[in-house]
Amino acid sequence: EPVKLKLSSFESPLGNITANVLTPFARDASAASQGTLQIDVFAGGTLGRSPAQQLKLVTDGIADFAWVVLPYTPGRFDDAEVVGQPFLITSSTEASITLQRMYDKGQLAGFDGLKMLVLGATPPVTIHSTKPVHVPSDLKGKRVRISGSLPTKLVESLGGAPVQVGGGQIGDALSRGVVDMTFNNWGFVSDFKIDEVTSQHVDIPLGAVAVGIVMRQDRYDSLPEQARAALDKVSGEKLAYKLGQAFDTQDEDVRKRIAKSKRNTIINPSAQEIALWHQAVEPVNAAWRVAIPRNEQINKEFSVALEQVRKDLQDKKVAQ
Amino acid sequence: MNDPAMLTVLGLVLTFVLVLLHVPIGVAMGIAGVGGFALIAGWSPALAMMASEAASTFSSLDLLTIPFFVLMGAFANVAGLSEDLYRLAYALIGHKRGGLAMATVGGCAGFGAVCGSSVATAATFGKASLPSMLSRGYDPGFAAGTVASGGTLGILIPPSSVMVIYAVLAQELIVTMYVAALLPALIAIVLYFTAIYFYTHWRPLHAPIGTKATAAERWRAAGQGWQVILLACAVVGGMAFGVFTATEAAAVGAALAFLFAYFRRKLSMAGLRQVMTSTASTSAMIYVLIIGASLFGYFAAVTQAPQALIEAVQASGAPVWLALCIIVVLFIIAGAFFDEMAAMVVTLPFVLPLVMSWGFDPVWWGVVNVVIIEIGMLCPPLGMNVFVVHGVAKSIPLSAIYRGVTPYLLANGIRLAILMAFPIISLWLPAALK
Amino acid sequence: MSLSTLHRHAFTFSELLAGCAIAGLLLLAMVTTLDILLRYLFASPIHGLADVTALAAAVLLAACMPYVVASRGNIMIDFLGRLLGRQAHRGLNLLGATITGLFFAAMAWQCARFALDMKANGEVMAILRWPVWPWWTVVAGFIALTTLIAFATLTDQGEPT
Ligand code: NA
Numbered sequence: 001e002p003v004k005l006k007l008s009s010f011e012s013p014l015g016n017i018t019a020n021v022l023t024p025f026a027r028d029a030s031a032a033s034q035g036t037l038q039i040d041v042f043a044g045g046t047l048g049r050s051p052a053q054q055l056k057l058v059t060d061g062i063a064d065f066a067w068v069v070l071p072y073t074p075g076r077f078d079d080a081e082v083v084g085q086p087f088l089i090t091s092s093t094e095a096s097i098t099l100q101r102m103y104d105k106g107q108l109a110g111f112d113g114l115k116m117l118v119l120g121a122t123p124p125v126t127i128h129s130t131k132p133v134h135v136p137s138d139l140k141g142k143r144v145r146i147s148g149s150l151p152t153k154l155v156e157s158l159g160g161a162p163v164q165v166g167g168g169q170i171g172d173a174l175s176r177g178v179v180d181m182t183f184n185n186w187g188f189v190s191d192f193k194i195d196e197v198t199s200q201h202v203d204i205p206l207g208a209v210a211v212g213i214v215m216r217q218d219r220y221d222s223l224p225e226q227a228r229a230a231l232d233k234v235s236g237e238k239l240a241y242k243l244g245q246a247f248d249t250q251d252e253d254v255r256k257r258i259a260k261s262k263r264n265t266i267i268n269p270s271a272q273e274i275a276l277w278h279q280a281v282e283p284v285n286a287a288w289r290v291a292i293p294r295n296e297q298i299n300k301e302f303s304v305a306l307e308q309v310r311k312d313l314q315d316k317k318v319a320q
Numbered sequence: 321m322n323d324p325a326m327l328t329v330l331g332l333v334l335t336f337v338l339v340l341l342h343v344p345i346g347v348a349m350g351i352a353g354v355g356g357f358a359l360i361a362g363w364s365p366a367l368a369m370m371a372s373e374a375a376s377t378f379s380s381l382d383l384l385t386i387p388f389f390v391l392m393g394a395f396a397n398v399a400g401l402s403e404d405l406y407r408l409a410y411a412l413i414g415h416k417r418g419g420l421a422m423a424t425v426g427g428c429a430g431f432g433a434v435c436g437s438s439v440a441t442a443a444t445f446g447k448a449s450l451p452s453m454l455s456r457g458y459d460p461g462f463a464a465g466t467v468a469s470g471g472t473l474g475i476l477i478p479p480s481s482v483m484v485i486y487a488v489l490a491q492e493l494i495v496t497m498y499v500a501a502l503l504p505a506l507i508a509i510v511l512y513f514t515a516i517y518f519y520t521h522w523r524p525l526h527a528p529i530g531t532k533a534t535a536a537e538r539w540r541a542a543g544q545g546w547q548v549i550l551l552a553c554a555v556v557g558g559m560a561f562g563v564f565t566a567t568e569a570a571a572v573g574a575a576l577a578f579l580f581a582y583f584r585r586k587l588s589m590a591g592l593r594q595v596m597t598s599t600a601s602t603s604a605m606i607y608v609l610i611i612g613a614s615l616f617g618y619f620a621a622v623t624q625a626p627q628a629l630i631e632a633v634q635a636s637g638a639p640v641w642l643a644l645c646i647i648v649v650l651f652i653i654a655g656a657f658f659d660e661m662a663a664m665v666v667t668l669p670f671v672l673p674l675v676m677s678w679g680f681d682p683v684w685w686g687v688v689n690v691v692i693i694e695i696g697m698l699c700p701p702l703g704m705n706v707f708v709v710h711g712v713a714k715s716i717p718l719s720a721i722y723r724g725v726t727p728y729l730l731a732n733g734i735r736l737a738i739l740m741a742f743p744i745i746s747l748w749l750p751a752a753l754k
Numbered sequence: 755m756s757l758s759t760l761h762r763h764a765f766t767f768s769e770l771l772a773g774c775a776i777a778g779l780l781l782l783a784m785v786t787t788l789d790i791l792l793r794y795l796f797a798s799p800i801h802g803l804a805d806v807t808a809l810a811a812a813v814l815l816a817a818c819m820p821y822v823v824a825s826r827g828n829i830m831i832d833f834l835g836r837l838l839g840r841q842a843h844r845g846l847n848l849l850g851a852t853i854t855g856l857f858f859a860a861m862a863w864q865c866a867r868f869a870l871d872m873k874a875n876g877e878v879m880a881i882l883r884w885p886v887w888p889w890w891t892v893v894a895g896f897i898a899l900t901t902l903i904a905f906a907t908l909t910d911q912g913e914p915t
């Protein structure tokens with residue numbers, strides 16, 4: 001009789017991560033457990049609709065695993081906010097492996113009592129707009145859909161008006177002019193059909209969001225040894241790489257598709273324009289680094305780890 | 321307990337037993353949901369679910385549109401906007417055969433654009449137009465039936481609390497649901513007018529012809545009616561054409577309706593008290609229902625009974641249209657005896673996955689559901705709107721009102737058939753506006 | 755204090771609380787409207803309003819709960835009571851109200867745990883970074899109050915006359 005575990009995802013069963021990461025993870029772990037484990041995926045929010053509720057589902061024991069977006073519980077995982085800095089990371093794969101390695105080394109705070117099967121990051125967000133945007137000053141006076149504290153500060157510092165709109169309502173808000181632009185990654189743009197209501201896409205990496213699969217440490221400890229071994233076998237850096245690949249592949253596919261579309265224009269800013277963006281972003285990143293003493297340290301450690309990951313990715317020295 | 325399907329059936333049975341014991345429906349579903357979940361996953365997580373679900377329901381910005389719209393409707397009522405609307409519609413068509421009934425339906429439709437509730441719209445027009453129809457010699461049953469039926473437009477024409485609940489539970493956009501309901505609402509009004517036309521020609525004595533309004537009277541009525549039209553346009557237009565989100569539209573509507581009531585000097589202490597208590601009671605009632613339904617829904621999901629149901633229906637080989645018609649008929653029967661909003665909410669975790677497994681659009685099913693609820697609110701023995709109008713005009717017996725709603729029920733039956741046969745009517749406008 | 759006086763006081767109190775909650779809701783509607791105006795006129799909406807709106811809504815709606823329980827405003831079906839006569843009707847009302855009270859008692863207990871959890875985990879609002887636990891504590895308090903009101907008006911048949 002296998003131990004039955006429940007994995008909750010607020011994303012639809014057909015969503016990129018649920019279909020390409022969570023469901024295969026559940027299948028692989030069950031297969032590797034020699035019959036001691038059966039993981040059922042409850043997607044589409046059937047165990048809890050609200051994305052913000054997912055971590056609580058696990059800590060309360062309603063689900064055994066959940067797909068979580070860390071900034072939905074602000075204040076709990078402040079260290080992971082390091083990936084939110086614009087221009088720091090350029091892909092989900094490198095960010096995910098870096099975060100996972102830091103987590104494995106115990107460098108990140110806030111995870112006491114939790115076991116992350118994977119800790120990763122989305123691809124960086126880029127700007128998707130109904131009006132052309134080239135330089136930071138183009139955001140002045142514009143209504144910008146935004147979430148997360150770092151990008152919000154960036155928009156505010158540029159004289160834009162941050163507007164908070166729920167994930168599913170962004171397309172609507174754009175098509176009806178409630179907002180002029182939104183910061184999202186390419187996969188999200190495709191999933192929520194944002195490319196159908198915007199025409200201008202500025203391809204600069206403006207910060208990512210930490211995500212992961214979480215379970216309770218005591219739940220993990222209570223599992224039979226074979227089950228734990230099976231989970232260990234399919235999780236960690238290997239899963240971080242898979243997660244990053246799933247995100248980045250989708251990102252690349254969408255970017256290619258949108259580049260071909262007649263209605264959409266992908267704007268690749270010139271070197272001078274990029275310099276202006278760097279200038280605009282630097283004070284926001286600097287403010288984050290000194291907001292609390294710990295951030296400076298985390299930022300340093302992350303940068304060092306990221307350099308190593310980039311090298312390892314080139315040399316194919318990453319667990320796969 | 322290792323048979324999940326059996327457990328789900330037990331959960332449903334427990335819900336019904338509790339409901340029979342005078343436990344409110346939301347609470348009954350909550351208890352069955354938590355109890356059932358506890359049997360599968362233990363008490364600690366099941367009880368914790370009560371708090372996390374209450375928290376995400378109470379703090380949901382989508383659901384917040386409901387109390388805002390309820391507040392808007394209550395202030396619009398106190399401000400006398402419903403009387404203005406009726407007067408305007410009356411000045412335009414009151415002199416035709418059945419004109420007062422048409423004016424009532426038109427007034428209800430207009431008021432439905434600022435009020436999200438079927439019951440509130442019926443109660444409002446029970447005061448605004450029923451006395452006028454009776455004093456002009458209308459048959460009491462037909463007049464009251466017109467108000468009860470016109471009132472159901474309150475949940476079809478946006479804003480609509482039922483559609484918000486459906487949108488939240490089905491994870492659809494509120495605005496999409498609202499836009500999808502616009503053409504069906506137009507069809508509803510046309511069919512109601514047609515029903516009035518045929519009925520009043522068949523029974524001319526039930527609807528005497530009134531005097532024709534003079535041009536001056538028409539202008540005066542229009543002069544008073546503009547405010548409510550402005551309010552409706554600001555809310556629905558602002559939402560459809562992109563000035564603000566659904567939640568913001570509801571907030572703007574509530575604030576504007578309050579200002580109308582204030583500047584018209586209609587805010588007596590008693591009126592204010594009425595607004596406050598009715599808004600609190602209606603909102604809290606809906607939130608209890610949603611929390612209970614969500615708790616039951618999570619229990620149903622964890623038993624994996626919805627998948628089992630889909631597989632069973634597919635294995636039975638029944639044609640889709642037949643299965644769909646059976647569901648609709650069962651819904652109407654349930655709605656006749658039961659509260660129809662609760663019936664929708666209880667069954668959604670099972671019915672929606674089934675309908676979607678047949679490849680239907682959940683937006684279309686939402687519109688169909690609203691129409692079914694409208695029918696249920698008029699059907700004996702437990703037609704909510706009929707009760708409400710009877711409550712306003714106690715001298716008119718229930719049986720007479722049920723007789724009066726019959727032509728409208730026929731019109732609703734035809735509308736339901738049209739909407740089910742042609743999903744495009746519900747789906748075209750949302751797609752076109754994207 | 756006689757039982758009927760207790761009922762009356764409990765009812766009046768819950769009505770007053772609900773009135774305050776809806777007044778607060780109206781204020782929230784006006785602030786939201788102001789936010790929209792600021793957004794369009796000056797491109798400077800109110801900082802972090804969405805953060806506060808969600809939590810304020812939670813507090814205000816929880817404050818409406820005692821009234822809906824005291825006034826028997828929840829959707830309920832008294833089919834069996836009508837069938838079995840007056841005496842049974844009153845008995846079933848009492849039973850239904852008791853079960854409702856117990857349901858809210860459990861919810862109050864869990865909401866208190868929820869608030870403590872939020873405090874222990876240091877959760878804050880996304881933009882403003884204000885702690886969220888005080889808001890959830892107030893919510894838990896109102897649900898506890900709902901339980902008290904439910905038991906104080908247990909033998910009541912709805913609005914006092
Ligand atoms: Na309406």
Ligand code: NA
Pocket residue numbers: 655656657658660695696697698699700701702703704
């Ligand atoms: Na009914």
